[in-house]
Amino acid sequence: MRERARQTPPRRARGRRRRRCRRLLPDRDSGPVQPLVVQVDGKGVVMRPEALREATRRAAVKAATGHRGRLAPGEELNRKRMATVACVFDTRPAPRRPHDVIHPPGGRSGERPARPGPKAENKWCTASLVRPPEQVIADAFDQAEARDPKRLRPWVVLVDGARHQLDLIAAETGRRGVTVHVLLDFVHVVEYVWTAAHAFHKPGTTEAEAWAADHLTAILTGHAARVATELTAQAEREHLSTARREAVGACDRYLTGHLDQLHYDTALNNGWPIATGAVEGACRHLIADRLDITGARWGLPRAEAVLRLRAMVSSGDLDRYWRYHAAREHERLYPASDQHDFALRGRR
Numbered sequence: 001m002r003e004r005a006r007q008t009p010p011r012r013a014r015g016r017r018r019r020r021c022r023r024l025l026p027d028r029d030s031g032p033v034q035p036l037v038v039q040v041d042g043k044g045v046v047m048r049p050e051a052l053r054e055a056t057r058r059a060a061v062k063a064a065t066g067h068r069g070r071l072a073p074g075e076e077l078n079r080k081r082m083a084t085v086a087c088v089f090d091t092r093p094a095p096r097r098p099h100d101v102i103h104p105p106g107g108r109s110g111e112r113p114a115r116p117g118p119k120a121e122n123k124w125c126t127a128s129l130v131r132p133p134e135q136v137i138a139d140a141f142d143q144a145e146a147r148d149p150k151r152l153r154p155w156v157v158l159v160d161g162a163r164h165q166l167d168l169i170a171a172e173t174g175r176r177g178v179t180v181h182v183l184l185d186f187v188h189v190v191e192y193v194w195t196a197a198h199a200f201h202k203p204g205t206t207e208a209e210a211w212a213a214d215h216l217t218a219i220l221t222g223h224a225a226r227v228a229t230e231l232t233a234q235a236e237r238e239h240l241s242t243a244r245r246e247a248v249g250a251c252d253r254y255l256t257g258h259l260d261q262l263h264y265d266t267a268l269n270n271g272w273p274i275a276t277g278a279v280e281g282a283c284r285h286l287i288a289d290r291l292d293i294t295g296a297r298w299g300l301p302r303a304e305a306v307l308r309l310r311a312m313v314s315s316g317d318l319d320r321y322w323r324y325h326a327a328r329e330h331e332r333l334y335p336a337s338d339q340h341d342f343a344l345r346g347r348r
Contacts, residue, residue: 032093035090035270036148039087039159039276041280042083043283048299051298084131090122091273093270098268100114102217102220118271123278123282125286126140127282130304133165156267159182160185161188161261192255221264224255231251232248285314
C-alpha cells in the first residue's frame with residue numbers, strides 16, 4: 001500500500017462532500033430542527049525520536065541526559081506527538097432535566113425514570129498528526145457547512161476546555177461568520193467538582209456524594225457562577241489546609257474561567273449533547289486501538305497514513321476514496337493518448 005495517499009483536488013473534493021452531505025441532511029418535516037454537532041479533542045501517539053515535534057524532541061534529549069530512577073510527579077516522558085481529532089454528526093433533540101443526568105442522592109423514584117440523551121447519527125471523523133490543529137478544525141467546519149449550507153440548524157461545538165482549542169474555534173467561527181454554541185464536556189466539570197467535594201468531605205461518604213450532586217445539579221440549571229462563589233466562601237469558613245484549598249481553588253478557576261461555555265440549562269432544554277463521548281470514542285478506535293498498541297513506535301508518514309485510512313473507514317468513505325484513488329493511479333500509469341487531437345494530412 002502506498003504510504004502517502006494522493007490528495008483530492010479541492011474543488012472536486014468539495015463537490016463530492018456536498019453531494020454526500022445532501023444525502024445525510026435530516027428531514028425538516030419530521031419534527032424539531034436537529035442540531036449539528038462538532039466535537040474536537042487531542043490524543044497522543046508514541047513516536048520515534050525523529051518524528052517528534054521540535055519542542056518535544058528537545059525536552060526528550062534534555063531528559064535523557066539525567067540518570068533518575070523515576071519521573072517526578074506530573075512529569076512526562078516526552079515521547080508522544082499530539083494528534084488532533086474532530087467529528088461532526090447529526091442528532092435528534094432529546095430534552096432532559098438535570099436529574100436525568102445527575103443521580104439524585106437517595107436514588108431515583110420509579111415514577112420519573114431518567115430520560116435518555118441524544119445519540120450521534122451520520123458521524124464523520126477526521127484526524128491528523130501532520131496537519132496543524134487549526135486545519136483539522138477548519139476541515140470539521142467545512143463538513144458542517146456542507147451539511148447545513150444555509151445555516152438553518154443550531155451548531156453545537158463541544159470541547160474539553162483546552163484554551164488553545166477554544167481560541168482556534170473562536171478564530172474559525174469569526175472567519176466564517178457563523179454562530180455556534182460552545183459547551184465544555186460536562187464530564188470534565190464533574191471531575192473538578194468531585195475533587196472539590198473530597199476537599200470538604202471524606203471520599204466515599206454519603207456527605208461527599210450529596211455535596212457533589214447538589215453542586216452539579218446547580219451547574220446544570222445554569223448557576224455555575226453561584227457555585228464558584230459558594231465554593232470559595234465555604235473554604236474560607238472551614239479554614240481548609242493548603243492542599244485542600246488548592247483543590248477548591250482549581251475548581252473555582254475552572255468554572256469562572258469558562259462561564260461562557262457552561263450554559264447546560266439551554267443545552268438540556270433544547271435536547272443537545274453535553275459530553276464529548278463521540279470524539280472520545282473516535283480517539284479510542286482511530287488511535288488507541290491501532291497506534292497505541294504495546295511497544296509501538298511510529299514514524300510520521302506511516303502513522304499519518306494509517307490514521308487517515310482509519311478515519312475514512314470510520315466515516316464510511318473508504319469505498320468512494322478507493323475508486324477515486326484507483327482511477328487516478330490508472331491515469332498516472334497509463335496516460336491517455338493525445339493522438340485524437342491531431343488531424344491526419346496527406347503528403348504534399
